[in-house]
Amino acid sequence: MFSTLRFVGFVIAHTVAAIFGTAVVEHAIWGVVPTNSIVGVLWKECILSTICATLIGFGMWRTWRTSSAKWAWLLPAVWFALGFLARRGDVWGGLFGLHSGSVLETPDTKTFFVFTVPLIRGAFYSIGAYVSSLLYSEPVTSRSVKY
Numbered sequence: 001m002f003s004t005l006r007f008v009g010f011v012i013a014h015t016v017a018a019i020f021g022t023a024v025v026e027h028a029i030w031g032v033v034p035t036n037s038i039v040g041v042l043w044k045e046c047i048l049s050t051i052c053a054t055l056i057g058f059g060m061w062r063t064w065r066t067s068s069a070k071w072a073w074l075l076p077a078v079w080f081a082l083g084f085l086a087r088r089g090d091v092w093g094g095l096f097g098l099h100s101g102s103v104l105e106t107p108d109t110k111t112f113f114v115f116t117v118p119l120i121r122g123a124f125y126s127i128g129a130y131v132s133s134l135l136y137s138e139p140v141t142s143r144s145v146k147y
Helices: 002-032 038-064 067-071 074-086 109-135
Strands: none
Touching: 002 038, 002 067, 002 074, 002 109, 038 067, 038 109, 067 109, 074 109
């Protein structure tokens, strides 16, 4: 029972790190890449979220070595599915041109940032942790100093 609660707690902690940790790192480099349109902002968000979340997930697995890091995608996926059902599929924010209405209609960026961005960050955080687990599968050992 305790190990299950511990695992769920770590999944929640890794999900928070995936979503908010990525936002903090991304904010530091946001102004470096200029954008001229709303769709450019959405693509910039996707690319920066992908890169930052993957690197953070990679580093978190290397540091903590908990399998719960690989499950950080689960809660954002449930959140995205709820948004997808509630909004009837309109959660992409016009990123792929899937919004209904006129071509001149502005993309719905609010639903994109509320539902899609957490999914991107959680999924790529988990991918980074998984890749790191493949590369660094040996256990962490302390180095002993020989005199």
